[in-house]
Amino acid sequence: MSRRLRLVVFGLGAAGLAALFVWGFAELPHFGDFDGAYGQLLADLTVPERHATSAVAVSTFDFRGLDTLGEEFILFTAAVGVLVLLRGQRAGETVAAEPIRAHHPTAESRTLRSVSVALAAPVLVLGAYVVAHGHLTPGGGFQGGVVLMTALLLVYLGGTHLRVGGMRPLTGMEAAEGAGAAGFALIGLGGIVLAASFLENFLPFGTTGNLISGGVIPLLNVSVGFEVMGALLVVIGELLDQRFLIRRGDQ
């Protein structure tokens, strides 16, 4: 199909879809007029029943915890998929992926190196803070895990690629990813053993507003934090390894 014909077909389809959107959106409740009882119920139960203050965290990890378990395994499976796709391809290579000039810093610019090294520790603290306060304020394991990943990536950017071929901190990241996914499932199983059903809370709820409160929600946040950090670093690490491979192929 030529590009012109494709554009014409797309134009017709898009116009039809836009018309359907207008029709459908006109029937939706007016913006700001939402009247869902379910969300309101969860928001009302958050403080009295779970002693946590973030209704989003409580619905993510408690009322809809099973969804989140599935979501976490989507992330896990995708990271494994990337590993399989990219490592399988590397199996034919004679040399393991490693930098061309292993003993030189990868960041040529001194500014980049110093800024990223200086930022790494504060970002790490910020990530731990966001994970730990997930049940109190906006944040949690998913968001905090991404921030933690950024901190480790800053070390990588500012330092050298030295360890990519040798010690491979990526192995540790795979362990973190697995531990995070397993931790979530184990806490869920703990609900069966120590309470009545899967993912049911089995810890004391504590005092609303305290760092340690909300039952198992902070623990679930920590395991998700590890999972997200590990999975993202594994994926990014694999894609960076590819860059070395491709560059070597060009030489």
Added chain:
Amino acid sequence: MSFLPYAVAGWLFLVGLYGIVTSRNLIHLVVCLTVVQASTYVLLLAIGYRDDATAPIFADISTSRPVVDPVVATLTLTDVVVEATVAALLLSLAVQAHRRFGTLDPDELGALRG
């Protein structure tokens, strides 16, 4: 105008789709797909919004304040995670395609495959 946020979601969907249809590079195509997915965030969050309501975080507000729907926020969180994983998988497929066929242009890939 109470219709505007929904229109933004629809527009993001269509403009991302246009990018996918006209894309000449697989990486660009993945980015366009994330634009399409962004429309679902806007739609979900727009549906859950209530006039004069605040975020459903009771750390510093009274529990009697009206809040926006926490369920759509949870769904959006799931949505963001799924988008990131889909993008990661598609990018690694793009790397594969580039290594096997030496091109990232979807049209040339189609020609190679017949």
